[in-house]
Each structure stands twice: as C-alpha cells, then as structure tokens.
Amino acid sequence: MAQQDAQNGGSENAAAAATVSFVAVKPQLLVEAPKANDAILFFKAAFGAEEVGRTLNPKRKAEHELPLILSAELKIAGSTILVADLVDDTSSPAKTGGNGVVLCLETEDVDGAVAKAVSAGAVAEGEVAEGEVACCGGRVGKVKDPYGFVWLFCTPGKKCADVEA
Amino acid sequence: MAQQDAQNGGSENAAAAATVSFVAVKPQLLVEAPKANDAILFFKAAFGAEEVGRTLNPKRKAEHELPLILSAELKIAGSTILVADLVDDTSSPAKTGGNGVVLCLETEDVDGAVAKAVSAGAVAEGEVAEGEVACCGGRVGKVKDPYGFVWLFCTPGKKCADVEA
Numbered sequence: 525m526a527q528q529d530a531q532n533g534g535s536e537n538a539a540a541a542a543t544v545s546f547v548a549v550k551p552q553l554l555v556e557a558p559k560a561n562d563a564i565l566f567f568k569a570a571f572g573a574e575e576v577g578r579t580l581n582p583k584r585k586a587e588h589e590l591p592l593i594l595s596a597e598l599k600i601a602g603s604t605i606l607v608a609d610l611v612d613d614t615s616s617p618a619k620t621g622g623n624g625v626v627l628c629l630e631t632e633d634v635d636g637a638v639a640k641a642v643s644a645g646a647v648a649e650g651e652v653a654e655g656e657v658a659c660c661g662g663r664v665g666k667v668k669d670p671y672g673f674v675w676l677f678c679t680p681g682k683k684c685a686d687v688e689a
Numbered sequence: 690m691a692q693q694d695a696q697n698g699g700s701e702n703a704a705a706a707a708t709v710s711f712v713a714v715k716p717q718l719l720v721e722a723p724k725a726n727d728a729i730l731f732f733k734a735a736f737g738a739e740e741v742g743r744t745l746n747p748k749r750k751a752e753h754e755l756p757l758i759l760s761a762e763l764k765i766a767g768s769t770i771l772v773a774d775l776v777d778d779t780s781s782p783a784k785t786g787g788n789g790v791v792l793c794l795e796t797e798d799v800d801g802a803v804a805k806a807v808s809a810g811a812v813a814e815g816e817v818a819e820g821e822v823a824c825c826g827g828r829v830g831k832v833k834d835p836y837g838f839v840w841l842f843c844t845p846g847k848k849c850a851d852v853e854a
Contacts, residue, residue, distance in 0.1 A: 549716075550768075553838055555836050570810070572710070601712055601713050603715075625791075644731055646731075
C-alpha cells in the first residue's frame with residue numbers, strides 16, 4: 525500500500541506537520557454494546573467478511589456475559605473494516621456523538637496529524653492518549669472535522685490479536 | 690486487490706446468492722449540500738487526500754452557484770473514500786437517515802448481494818436502480834443492516850470522471 529505525503533495542504537501554520545503521512549484508512553463501525561459480536565456474524569453471513577483479529581475490552585461489565593469488543597478487524601474484498609462495541613461510559617477516543625462510523629487514519633505521527641487537521645479547521649476532541657483504545661491500541665488522537673465527521677489518528681503496526689482481557 | 694468469495698455466510702436461503710463476491714469497500718461521506726466541495730478541500734489540506742475523479746449531479750439547483758457533487762473519489766494512503774453532496778429531495782439510494790457515512794461494496798452482482806444481505810437480516814431500502822446515482826453510476830442497491838449501518842452495493846468499473854453535468 526502506497527504511502528502518501530500529506531503535503532498538498534493549503535493551511536498556513538501546518539509547516540511542522542507538513543510531512544505527516546498516512547499508511548491506511550479504515551472505517552470503524554461502532555455498534556451499540558454488546559452487539560458487536562452479532563454484527564460481525566452478520567458481516568460474515570452477508571458480505572463474506574473474514575475476521576483477522578480481535579481485541580477485547582479490558583473493562584468487562586458485570587451485566588454482560590461476554591467481554592466487549594474493543595476492536596475487531598475484518599477483511600472484505602481486500603479492504604479492512606473495524607468493528608467495536610460502543611460503550612457509553614468509556615473515555616475512549618472512539619466514543620462519538622451519534623454517528624456510528626468513524627474513519628481511522630493510521631500514521632506514525634499522531635500528534636502531527638492532529639495538529640495539521642486542527643490547523644485545517646478540525647476540532648480536537650480530547651487529548652492524544654496511549655493505551656488500549658480504538659484502532660488496536662497505540663497512540664490515538666481524535667478530531668471532528670467542520671462537516672461533522674469524526675477521524676481517529678492511530679499508530680499502525682500493533683495488530684489486533686486474539687487477546688483475552 | 691484480492692477478490693473474496695462471499696461464501697462463508699450462515700444464512701440458509703441464500704444459496705442462489707452464495708457466489709456473490711465483492712471487489713472493493715469504499716466509505717462514502719455524505720456532506721450537507723452544497724458543502725461537499727469545501728469538505729474535499731479540507732480533506733486535501735488535512736490528510737493530503739488526492740482527488741482522482743468527480744461526477745457532478747445532473748440536477749443542478751437554481752439556488753446553488755456550483756453544481757452539486759454526486760460522487761467524488763479521493764485517495765488517502767492508497768485507500769479510496771467517496772464524498773457526495775447529500776440532497777434531501779433526491780431519490781438516490783445514497784440518501785440516508787442521519788448517519789453521514791455509508792459503506793459502498795462494489796460487486797458485479799448487485800441483486801444477488803442485496804438478496805444475500807436481506808436473507809442474513811438486513812432490510813432493503815428502495816429498489817435496485819440504474820443510472821446516475823451514488824458510487825459513480827451503474828446498478829445500485831441499498832440495505833440497512835440490523836445494527837443501523839447503511840450499505841450500498843454498486844457495480845464497479847464505471848470510474849468517476851470529470852463530467853460536467
């Protein structure tokens with residue numbers, strides 16, 4: 525997959541972030557908890573999706589029999605989609621307001637990507653955070669663009685794994 | 690890009706559609722008209738997106754100075770996203786209820802894909818239609834899955850072009 529330099533931006537004060545590059549774009553579908561597993565079964569039945577990885581949420585709720593899904597990675601037609609249980613009380617950057625699909629942009633420079641998006645007109649949501657969050661962990665930042673779409677920036681390479689939390 | 694056979698479905702009466710295969714998954718971002726062009730400029734500035742094609746809406750509204758965007762194709766990090774002006778009074782299958790991101794699955798067998806998704810639990814929205822609609826034309830079907838996500842099925846190959854409508 526080709527890396528592209530994010531250099532054709534028109535913003536003025538993004539010089540420091542001009543070299544931000546992205547390695548992948550992955551739609552993440554946020555499913556009302558605890559239905560993500562059911563949704564994955566549906567995506568397999570309806571679209572022939574193949575699950576290639578799953579990370580469970582370490583915060584298991586007592587009332588849920590099964591651990592919630594932090595992020596599952598599915599392949600459809602060579603493309604990746606991510607599926608996650610949306611937990612209302614989470615502080616995860618994946619938490620979103622109403623829109624069930626966010627777009628994950630993988631980059632080695634999460635902070636630079638947030639800065640560049642903000643300089644182009646997006647609004648940062650929360651702080652860049654480390655740890656077990658959406659997009660399979662690593663460093664994650666979140667912005668909402670001027671048109672209402674939510675974008676996650678996350679470090680690539682840390683693959684989803686079948687980790688029991 | 691690998692083609693995958695959508696054969697690992699668990700539904701019972703989808704035998705006829707068992708061979709539906711998909712060639713691409715493309716998130717489509719629906720922007721409140723007429724702001725799709727502004728959104729594309731933002732995606733270029735913030736993410737280094739490269740526009741590779743644009744199809745204009747043949748139904749130009751008098752109050753809009755610029756023709757609306759039926760579908761623009763952007764590349765970010767080798768992945769494709771589609772951007773469209775969302776027109777409230779359109780009968781386009783791209784019209785959606787509240788969620789600004791739909792997922793386009795390209796397939797040669799749009800009718801089979803709709804049938805298979807419905808047999809797995811999705812609800813068809815509208816009829817499969819021909820013509821200048823989302824996903825750059827061709828045959829288009831639309832379903833809503835049991836988790837609220839909208840999926841478009843459309844024929845691949847008909848590229849977005851710089852067509853003045």
